[in-house]
Amino acid sequence: VKMRNHTPVAEFLLTGIPHTQGLERALFVFFLTFYLLTLVGNLLILLAILTSSNLHTPMYFFLGNLSVFDICFPSVSSPKMMFYLLGQSRTISYQGCACQLFFYHFLGCTECFLYTVMAYDRFAAICHPLRYTVIMNPRVCAILTLSTWMGSSVHASVLTFLVFRLPYCGPKEVGNFFCDIPVVLPLACADTSLAHRVSVTNVGVVALLCFLLVLTSYARIVISVLRISSSEGRHRAFSTCSAHLTSVLLFYGPVVLIYLQPASGSWLDSMVQVLNNVVNPSLNPLIYSLRNKDVKLALRKALIQGVQFRLHFRN
Secondary structure (H helix, E strand, O other): OHHHHOOOOOEEEEOOOOOOOOOHHHHHHHHHHHHHHHHHHHHHHHHHHHHOHHHOOHHHHHHHHHHHHHHHHHHOOHHHHHHHHOOOOOEEEHHHHHHHHHHHHHHHHHHHHHHHHHHHHHHHHHHOHHHHHHHOOHHHHHHHHHHHHHHHHHHHHHHHHHHHOOOOOOOOEEOOOOOOHHHHHHHOOOOOHHHHHHHHHHHHHHHHHHHHHHHHHHHHHHHHHHOOOOHHHHHHHHHHHHHHHHHHHHHHHHHHHHHOOOOOOOHHHHHHHHHHHHHHHHHHHHHHHHOOHHHHHHHHHHHHHHHHHHHHHHO
16 A cells, blocks of 8 residues: 555546536536637737737737737646536646646737736836837847746746656546646645745746836836826826736736635635636737727728639639
């Protein structure tokens, strides 16, 4: 028995969302609907940005990056979830679990950094309009984007190493629909205090620092906007920031609920993860397109050109 207890775990069992037995079909439809909305919505945003020369600006360059990550982020957990909701195996390999954890934190951290960069972009555009093209030149945009990728890769690598350097010898039931630190760490058959402290501190410091930088940018923006004499000018300045600010609040809300509470694995935790992983990525295209005339115009133009090309090709 002692030898069996210390046999390394080769796979984990995803228990899914607690207290949802018998709701597999409804959950499958829910996950599939939001996953398709996320894919279609973000692909349309990308199409609009790529095909419209008017949108080849730093603001839309970063929005295009955000759309790429919003496509990838739910892809970490949703496909596997939908497979076992259809009756497929709930097991996930040790390596698959590690990959889920890595890409979840890599993409999540990248999005966190990206929101910070987008806030800085809005600060430069509103507070320094005459120098905006110099401050946010293509080289600076490329460096900021590469920095978000590299910083997030280091962040996710550290977390994944800390969690999976520990021995896992049973139990192997992951109390959620995908592998994340709060539900994987309790399964380790060794002292997890160091990994827990470092992971919570790492995630907390990164999220808090980015959030404070976003708040600082918007504090400066508000001060600058209030100095604008015309009400129309103030409204235009605030409208360019409202979509980004809405996305930031939707992003940070679930993060705070997931990582700042002591208990994990409950039904509420899973619901917050569903909101963060599945629902939020589908909302960004709506937020940015409904409040942005340039995006709507570019999208309409791209779709009309696509239809015309298809009709011409058929004829």
